[in-house]
Amino acid sequence: MSDFRPSRRQFLAVLGSLPVVAAFGKAAEALTSPTHQALSSKGPYSLPALPYPYDALEPIIDAQTMRLHHDKHHAAYVDNLNKALAQHPELGREGLEQLLRNLDKVPADIRTAVQNHGGGHWNHTFFWELMKPSGSRQPVGELAEAIRATFSSFENFQSRFVEAGLKVFGSGWVWLVVNSQKRLEILTTANQDTPLALGAYPILGNDVWEHAYYLKYQNRRGDYLKAWWQVVNWDVALEHYARARK
Ligand code: MN
Secondary structure, rough: HHHHHHHHHHHHHHHHOOOOOOOOHHHHHHHHHHHHHHHHHOOOOOOOOOOOOOOOOOOOOOOHHHHHHHHHHHHHHHHHHHHOOOOOOHHHOHHHHHHHHOOOOHHHHHHHHHHHHHHHHHHHHHHHHHHHOOOOOOHHHHHHHHHHHHHOOOHHEEEEEEEHHHHHOOOOOEEEEEEOOOEEEEEEEEEEOHHHHHHEEEEEEEEEOOOHHHHHHOOOHHHHHHHHHHHHHHHHHHHHHHHHHO
């Protein structure tokens, strides 16, 4: 299990202070795949192993989707982010979150690459951590209270989140964030844009790119959005909420 530790450090490095999630034995396999080792030697960022096995979120998210999504899509963002940063090695030591919050300060020749591939790396790392097998079903603690206070009820919040996700035209994400006024807000971003660039702190985020659901749900994005609640890790969401309010 010691093989798992580097991936935890990767998550922490990418996302900042996050709660520790349980390590599953199968996830360590990913670290030993040639793809991952090759990627990690090419720059400051490497693909973190999933914090659970590929099939852990079945039947909500199928293993084949998880494998392609993580090993191919997420890996490509990491690879392309490293390629971009190779042109400006001085940025390699900046935290990714800082780069994404201050895209205007990123050199113009790699700004779009950092926005797209850095955003892709950050968003997916956030996304994997936010899910777990048999999620907790309901928000917990102060986040549960804040959702009720802001959206009248958890059910109403869920409907509005699903509706917002359905309205994303093309590829993007739907988020629950703490906005710059420190209030909960549902928002969407296009492509791999992050809420960080808007001065917000993500609490929840769901990937509505077709690659996230098409193999199992085909064109039925709404079914995917509704089923996704069953794998949300509300304990992690609560940690994000606590951090956002500091
Ligand atoms: Mn994705």
